[in-house]
Amino acid sequence: MATILDGKALAAEIDKNTMLEVQKLSDRGITPGLVVILVGHDEASQLYVRNKERRAKKMGFHSVIRNLPETITETELIQIVQKYNTDPTINAILVQLPLPAHINDFHVTMAISPQKDADGFHPLNLGKLILNQANQTPVACTPSGIMEFFKAYNIPLDGKRAVVIGRSAIVGKPMAALLVNANATVTVAHSHTTNLSELTRKADILVVAVGIAHFIKADDVKPGAVVIDVGMDRDVQHKLVGDVDFKEVEKKAAYITPVPRGVGPMTITMLMAQTVSLTKWSSEQDG
């Protein structure tokens, strides 16, 4: 049976360190400020935003949630982002994705100051990551949370074959860059990939971000693989499940993340840690 990578426990451990950093900043009279911008009423998004708000408050952050109407224009949204770019009480800006279809995600992402980019989605930050120059640079929270699993459980990456399924700017692309930077041999698969299971069966490290419940079965997995499930899907009973058929795959893998309590809690933990880092970096720049 696989070792379960416990996201809840690891998140709590990292949160303790983050809280120590918050205390150090507080001793200097600095409070990390995070604004989460939510457009429209997507039910799942509202749940994540509430979870983030709870964690941010617990950490002692200055936490702002901006709920904006579904009908807001791209120009208006960008103007609001720009207001937070120059707001000295705000260190980190997160615009909840997906945005309504009439707003271009990329335009909004580019409007966020790279120095306040809570998600690490700005092209400057993503570019630095790809060039392996991401020191003092925010990195996408889900992939960096996954890297924390490898570190905490002493899972080697150097020379390993990694397969990432999914090529989004949020998970697949930054995940592939982090794995390449850690000297893994990385294949990025996606919806146009042919003979997918032929690839996944050779993977020492398999990261699955496709958004289809129980997409990966035991047959698709190499014995002893490390299986990371980024899926947040609903099964027929509307229960939260992952992209990996956990019950089957845990019998074959060496390590596996559960859903819930795997990658999800780590994403929020890395967002909190990154907000503190952005606050520290900006205070260093101010002198």
Ligand SMILES: Nc1nc(=O)c2c([nH]1)NC[C@@H]1CN(c3ccc(C(=O)N[C@@H](CCC(=O)O)C(=O)O)cc3)C=[N+]21
């Ligand atoms: N700009 C932006 N940045 C994001 O990071 C972002 C986003 N937009 N849009 C939506 C996705 C999704 N996401 C999750 C984060 C935490 C959990 C989470 O905490 N999950 C828990 C519990 C969830 C539950 O019980 O419903 C778990 O897996 O154990 C889930 C999903 C962040 N996202």
